[in-house]
Amino acid sequence: TDLRPLDILSEVVPAGGLASGVRVFKVQGVRGFQLTASQPRALVFPASRLFVHCDRFPEEFSIIVTLRALGVPAKRNEYVFTLMAEESPSVLVGLRYAPSKLHFLFWSQEHAGGWQTRVTFPNVSISDNQWHTLVLAVSGQSFSLTVDCSIPKDVVVETPFPASLSVKRANFYLGNRRRRKGMFTGLLRQLVLLPGADANRRICPAMNFKVATLSVPTALQDFPAKPVSNEVLQHPYETDTKVTLGSQPPCTKQEKAQFWFNASQRGLYLCNGSAWISMLEVKQRLDYVEEYQNLLTNSETMGVEIFTIPNVGLFAATANRHTPPGSAIYKWTDGKFVPYQNIPTYQAQSWKYFTIGRKVFLAVANFEQNSRGQEFSVIYKWSRRKEKFVPYQRISTHSARDWEAFVIEGEAFLAVVNHREGNNHNIDSVIYRWNPRTGFFETNQTIPTSGAYDWEFFTIGPYHFLAVANTFNGTSTRIYSHIYIWLSGSFQLFQSILTFGAADWEVFHIGDRVFLAVANSHSYDSGMPAPSNLYAINSSIYELNVTAQMFVKFQDLLTYSALDWEFFSVGDDSFLVVANSFDGFTFSVNSIVYRWQGYEGFVAAHHLPTVGCRDWEAFQTAEGSYLLYSSAKEPLSKVLKLKTT
Numbered sequence: 001t002d003l004r005p006l007d008i009l010s011e012v013v014p015a016g017g018l019a020s021g022v023r024v025f026k027v028q029g030v031r032g033f034q035l036t037a038s039q040p041r042a043l044v045f046p047a048s049r050l051f052v053h054c055d056r057f058p059e060e061f062s063i064i065v066t067l068r069a070l071g072v073p074a075k076r077n078e079y080v081f082t083l084m085a086e087e088s089p090s091v092l093v094g095l096r097y098a099p100s101k102l103h104f105l106f107w108s109q110e111h112a113g114g115w116q117t118r119v120t121f122p123n124v125s126i127s128d129n130q131w132h133t134l135v136l137a138v139s140g141q142s143f144s145l146t147v148d149c150s151i152p153k154d155v156v157v158e159t160p161f162p163a164s165l166s167v168k169r170a171n172f173y174l175g176n177r178r179r180r181k182g183m184f185t186g187l188l189r190q191l192v193l194l195p196g197a198d199a200n201r202r203i204c205p206a207m208n209f210k211v212a213t214l215s216v217p218t219a220l221q222d223f224p225a226k227p228v229s230n231e232v233l234q235h236p237y238e239t240d241t242k243v244t245l246g247s248q249p250p251c252t253k254q255e256k257a258q259f260w261f262n263a264s265q266r267g268l269y270l271c272n273g274s275a276w277i278s279m280l281e282v283k284q285r286l287d288y289v290e291e292y293q294n295l296l297t298n299s300e301t302m303g304v305e306i307f308t309i310p311n312v313g314l315f316a317a318t319a320n321r322h323t324p325p326g327s328a329i330y331k332w333t334d335g336k337f338v339p340y341q342n343i344p345t346y347q348a349q350s351w352k353y354f355t356i357g358r359k360v361f362l363a364v365a366n367f368e369q370n371s372r373g374q375e376f377s378v379i380y381k382w383s384r385r386k387e388k389f390v391p392y393q394r395i396s397t398h399s400a401r402d403w404e405a406f407v408i409e410g411e412a413f414l415a416v417v418n419h420r421e422g423n424n425h426n427i428d429s430v431i432y433r434w435n436p437r438t439g440f441f442e443t444n445q446t447i448p449t450s451g452a453y454d455w456e457f458f459t460i461g462p463y464h465f466l467a468v469a470n471t472f473n474g475t476s477t478r479i480y481s482h483i484y485i486w487l488s489g490s491f492q493l494f495q496s497i498l499t500f501g502a503a504d505w506e507v508f509h510i511g512d513r514v515f516l517a518v519a520n521s522h523s524y525d526s527g528m529p530a531p532s533n534l535y536a537i538n539s540s541i542y543e544l545n546v547t548a549q550m551f552v553k554f555q556d557l558l559t560y561s562a563l564d565w566e567f568f569s570v571g572d573d574s575f576l577v578v579a580n581s582f583d584g585f586t587f588s589v590n591s592i593v594y595r596w597q598g599y600e601g602f603v604a605a606h607h608l609p610t611v612g613c614r615d616w617e618a619f620q621t622a623e624g625s626y627l628l629y630s631s632a633k634e635p636l637s638k639v640l641k642l643k644t645t
Contacts, residue, residue, distance in 0.1 A: 005064075006050045007215040008081060009033070009191040012043055012174045024219055025187055030131055031220040032068055032187030035175040043174040047083060047167040050193070057083070057093060057165040062199035063136045064214050066190035069097065069127045077103070078184050081191060082177040086169045090116060091177060093165070095136070099127055100410065104136060104143060108159050117159045121145045124153070125410045133190070133212045137198040149204040149212065150462030151487070190216050251276050286570040286642055289593065289606050292626065293336055293639035298325045301630035301637050303402075303615045307353035309360055309382060314621060315340065317362060318630065318637065319348035327351075327364065329389065335623055337639065341388055343380065346370050350615075354405035356412045356434055362389050363414065365400035377403070377416065379441070393440055398427055404455035408464050408486055414441050415466065417452045425451035425474050431466075431491070445490050450479055456505035460514055460544065466491050467516065469502035476525040477501035481518065483551070495550050500537055506565035510574050510596060514544040516551050517576065519562035533584045535561040541576075541602065555601040560589050563632075568618035570625060570644060576602055577627065579613040587612040587633045608640065 013022055013033065021043060023034045035043060048055070065080055075098075082094035082105075094105040104119040124147060126132045135146040141160040146152045174191070175184030192199075192215050203212045243259040251260075251271040260269045260276060269276035299322035306316050314332035326344040330337035347367040354361050360382035369375045377400045381392035399419040406413050412434035421427045429452055433444035451472035458465050464486035473479050481499040484491035501521035508515050522534045539559040542551035557578070564579035574596035580589040591610045594602035612633025619626055625642040 003195040005215045006193040006195070007191075007217070008050070008172055008193060009174070009188065010215070010217045011045045011049055011172070013217050013219060027068060027187060028131060030068075030189060032066075032131075032189040033217075033220070034187055035184055043176065044171050044178075047170040047172055050172075051167055055166060055168045057162075057167050058193075058195035059161065059163045060139045060196055062138070062194040063095060063134075064190060064192040064194065064199050064203060065095070065134045065136075065188075066131065066213070066216075067126070067134075068129065068131045068187040068189075070129060070186045071099075071127050073099075077182050078186075079173075079175060079177050079182050080184060080188070081175065082173045083167065083170055084173060084178055086171065089178075090114070092167065092170055094177060096177075096182065097124070097126060100125055102126070102134070102145060104138075106161055107165065108162055109165075117157070119143045119155055119157055121153050121155060123409060131189070133203065135199050135203055137200070144198075146200055146204075148462035149200070152200070189220055190214065248276065286573060286575065286595075286605075287645045288643050289608060289627065289640050290643055291638060292641040295330070295337055295628070295637040295639060297630075297635045297637055298322065298328050298342070299635050300612075300632050301614065301635075302348060302632055303350035304617050304628055304630045304637065305351035305353050305362075306617045306619045306628065307362075312387070314619070316617075316628065317351040317353070319350050319364065320345065320635075321347055321632070323347065323368075329362075332621060335621075343389065345378075349401045350403065352403035352405050352414075354412075354414070361392065361405075363403045363405070365403055365416065366397065367399050367401070367419070375399075379414075395432070395441065397430075401452065402454045404457050404466070406457040406464075406466075413444065415455045415457070417449065417455055417468070419451055419453065419471075423474075425472050429455075429468065447484065447491065450474075453503045454505055456507055456516075458507040458516075465494065467505045467507075469505050469518065470499065471501050471503060471521065472524075475527065477522055478525050481505075483516075497542065497551065503563045504565055506567055506576075508567035508574075508576075515541055515554065516544070517541045517565045517567075519565050519578065520559065521561045521563060521581075535582050535584045537561075539565075539578065557594065557602065560584075563613070564615045566616035566618055566627070568625075568627070570642060575605070577608075577616050577618075579616050579629065580610065581613050581632065589613070591616070591629065611636075 024031055025034050077096045077098050080095040083092045090107055091105045092107045096103050102121040102124040106117050108115055108117050132148055137144040138161050141156050143155045144152045243261055249260055253273050255271040256273040258271050268279045270279050297318050298320040301318045301320055303319040308314050316330045316337050318328050320327040323346050326342055327348045329341040331340040345364050345366055349365045349367050352363045361379055363379045366377045376394045377397040378391055379393040380389035383390045397416050397418055398421040400416050401419045402417040404415045415431045418427050418429045428446040429449040431445040432441035435442050449468055450470040452468050453471045454469040456467045465483055467483045470479050470481045477500050480496040481502045483495045485494035499518050500523045502518050503521045504519040506517045518540055520537050520539045523531055523537050524534055538556040539562045540553055541555045543554040545552045559578050560580040561582040562578050563581050566577050568575050576594045578592055580591045583589045588611050590607040591613045592604050593606035595605040597603045610629055612631050613629050614632040615630045617628045627640045630637045
């Protein structure tokens with residue numbers, strides 16, 4: 001039957017205001033309650049408010065929770081809610097979580113007495129400072145937990161949920177079990193009991209799985225409630241508010257609490273007695289791009305990685321072709337990149353920066369053998385004592401092109417793209433898993449690839465994906481590249497897309513829309529007549545179709561041996577820049593910045609002169625926004641500054 005949802009959270013927080021000990025915070029664009037009561041009994045209401053016509057807890061039901069849980073120390077539990085009888089310390093029904101577990105508690109009673117039953121869902125990682133929606137469905141001995149509309153975790157226990165659980169003289173406690181220990185420290189947005197139904201059918205059609213809504217209190221809704229009457233709201237006070245227009249006026253004690261509106265930049269500011277504080281964010285717009293720094297490199301540069309080490313600074317690692325002198329790391333100093341460290345590499349193709357806990361790593365993909373005929377790529381670890389990267393782990397690779405680092409359910413992974421072994425391009429690329437016990441990466445899964453160039457990891461809702469750019473199978477560049485999805489502990493094929501010498505995938509979001517762009521480098525097939533220009537070829541942008549559960553082509557853009565895409569934003573505007581490397585005649589080819597134009601898609605906005613462009617990286621500093629491009633044909637990379645208005 002379609003029974004109405006019972007909103008537990010709204011019972012604690014009245015529609016007309018906030019309860020004592022409850023504060024509203026907005027994090028990541030979503031509102032939630034923080035429970036700050038020093039006395040747990042302040043966040044309580046009698047069960048009779050929900051169970052008006054029957055004093056029995058439903059035998060079958062779902063509990064829907066949307067929360068943002070902070071990191072919880074080991075061996076500590078925090079309660080989302082409990083239902084407890086007035087005269088007993090036992091929990092009739094309750095929900096609590098630990099660092100990687102979720103526990104559902106209920107009281108089982110027979111004639112001789114009763115006992116507490118705990119149903120545990122392991123490997124549930126919600127203490128990550130992100131919003132999550134949990135749906136717990138209960139029916140007899142079956143308990144099913146769905147996190148962010150992912151694959152349900154099912155548990156069957158010997159003790160069924162009681163068919164007749166009395167809630168006489170019982171109270172709901174929000175975020176606690178009637179004591180301070182184990183109080184909920186995160187943000188709570190939704191807590192709903194849905195009798196007689198599995199709520200997944202009502203929750204999971206939502207586009208944003210993490211904050212899918214069945215019922216939330218009025219104070220947390222995106223738009224304030226309309227007044228009950230049609231009367232104009234009357235303010236019990238008057239204010240003397242002055243708004244100044246024009247150029248920036250002085251801000252002293254005399255102007256305190258006055259506003260200044262900057263009409264040219266559409267910015268609203270409030271004087272606090274000494275300085276103007278921004279109240280309405282000024283949205284920048286990209287006006288033009290100018291050359292900012294010529295970065296002399298050790299040799300031609302195949303790729304660049306820009307990263308920030310906390311409390312140390314901003315760095316750029318260049319993957320350089322020749323050995324010696326190897327590759328270099330530059331540090332941003334006084335508004336420029338300056339040489340910081342040289343690292344021996346062997347025709348390096350790319351770098352990947354990542355962290356595991358407090359450990360900082362930088363992995364290089366080496367394409368060639370070293371002087372002793374050994375072929376391996378190297379993971380370097382940042383030494384806080386030396387303030388340098390030092391070798392940490394060597395991994396055997398085969399003409400490695402790229403590394404990709406990612407985390408799934410709290411576990412760290414590192415994937416390498418193996419391009420070829422000798423003349424054989426159809427070989428396995430490898431995914432490694434971090435072993436926290438040994439402190440090293442170990443082989444976890446192999447995936448067949450064809451002359452692969454690039455991995456791209458991304459997450460959509462609860463699902464994790466890994467896309468590979470296959471370039472050449474030995475006879476043709478007209479081959480399928482693949483997108484894999486993480487299911488049951490490994491990556492499985494999700495979708496195949498025909499590509500032409502694919503060199504790069506770039507995933508990006510615009511609003512709620514998800515796009516995936518492929519850089520096609522050239523069209524060649526030994527069994528077919530060659531086209532007039534192998535290198536003038538469309539690269540494509542695909543968009544996720546949620547209904548079809550696949551990526552569908554959104555737009556084709558003419559490119560010239562494209563090797564990389566980079567997505568970036570300036571204010572409210574979104575951009576894509578392509579690395580055009582060769583037009584069939586010369587390496588001096590314009591790379592193009594495309595601006596997002598809504599229904600028109602991406603439209604060319606800026607043409608940037610480049611030479612053998614291999615990689616683009618966007619970054620920001622306190623001084624502004626920048627692009628850096630690397631050249632695979634000359635020992636010179638360039639930093640460009642984005643000029644905004």
